Amino acid sequence: MAQKNRTVIDPRQAERRRSLIYKILAAVVLVIIAVGVTFWAINSNKEDSATGGSATPTGVTENGAIRLTGAPAGTAPKAVLTVVEDFQCPACGAFEQQFGQTLVELGKRPDVAVDYRPIAFLDRGQTEYSANAMNASLCVAEALDKTGDKADWLKFHNLLFAEQRAEGGPGFTDSELNSMAGKAGVQGVKQCITDKQFGKWVADQTSEVMKDPGFKGTPWVQLNGKTINPQSPTELTDLVNAAAK
Incomplete structure (x- = not known):
């Protein structure tokens, strides 16, 4: 076997x-x-998503402004008041002190739109004061774009001028900008601020404004596309009322 x-x-x-x-x-x-x-x-980190500085903001008008208006959605206000400003600009800070409350009231009207159009043209040498502040303002506007309510953006805008640093200085840190956004009631913008999410758009928008033959510096105030130079809040209101008729 x-x-x-x-x-x-x-x-x-x-x-x-x-x-x-x-x-x-x-x-x-x-x-x-x-x-x-x-x-x-x-x-x-979905709310804090960033695109490495190449993002395009959606919460702005066609010409890159943050618009405040009481006009119903889909309607066109008769008077559009545009304020081109640099958050580092001392003259813009003085303009805000003199006309800021008037702009707030005008921006509530259904026949008026107040377009805040930030640029960053005062940065010199190593400072990125203007660019960083402008980028942060766009981050705040973007965070509020879902609701369509820019009231908190205006609070942030006003804080940038209320706490304005000396021209030519280092400006605000990312942490300070994020803290100001929080004071204005806006969350979820830390990464956007840190990554300079709209950095390229800030540079392009600034270049576009500076190429305009009408640009002489900031603040640059326009009413329905025409440069105006009001000397008082009353004069500004009268000009807007005339344009809104």
């Missing part, structure tokens, strides 16, 4: 196979954990 061949198992080979299997399983687990962490990080 023939004997059956008996397979001899080398215990060392079996151990190597088990070790290889364990290593493969461990690697799979690590990959799964890594994917999970990445997914969590992306979704936890």
Whole structure:
């Protein structure tokens, strides 16, 4: 009677196979954990998403302004008051002190739109005061674009002038800008501010305004496209009333 061949198992080979299997399983687990962490990080920062400085804001008008108006959606106000400003500009700060409250009241009217059009043309040398402040204002406007209510943007705008630093200085830090946004009631803009999300758009918009033959500096005030130079809040209101008829 023939004997059956008996397979001899080398215990060392079996151990190597088990070790290889364990290593493969461990690697799979690590990959799964890594994917999970990445997914969590992306979704936890969804509000703070950034695009490395190349994003285009959606919460602005066709000419890049943040508009405040009491006009119903889809209607065109008869009087459009445009204020081109630089957040580093001392003259813009003085203009805000003199005319700021009047602009607030005009911006509530259904027949008037107040278009705030920031630019960043005063940065010199190493400072990026104007560009960083302008980018932050766009981050705030973008965060509020879903509601269509720019009241909190105006609070942020006013804080930038109320706490304005000396021209030519370093300006506000990213942390300070984010803190001011919080004071204005706006959250979820930290990453946008830190990453200078609208950096390229800020530069392009500034260049576009500065190429305009009518641009002589800031503040530049226009009413229905024509430059005006009101000397008092009353005169400004009278000019707007005449344009709104």
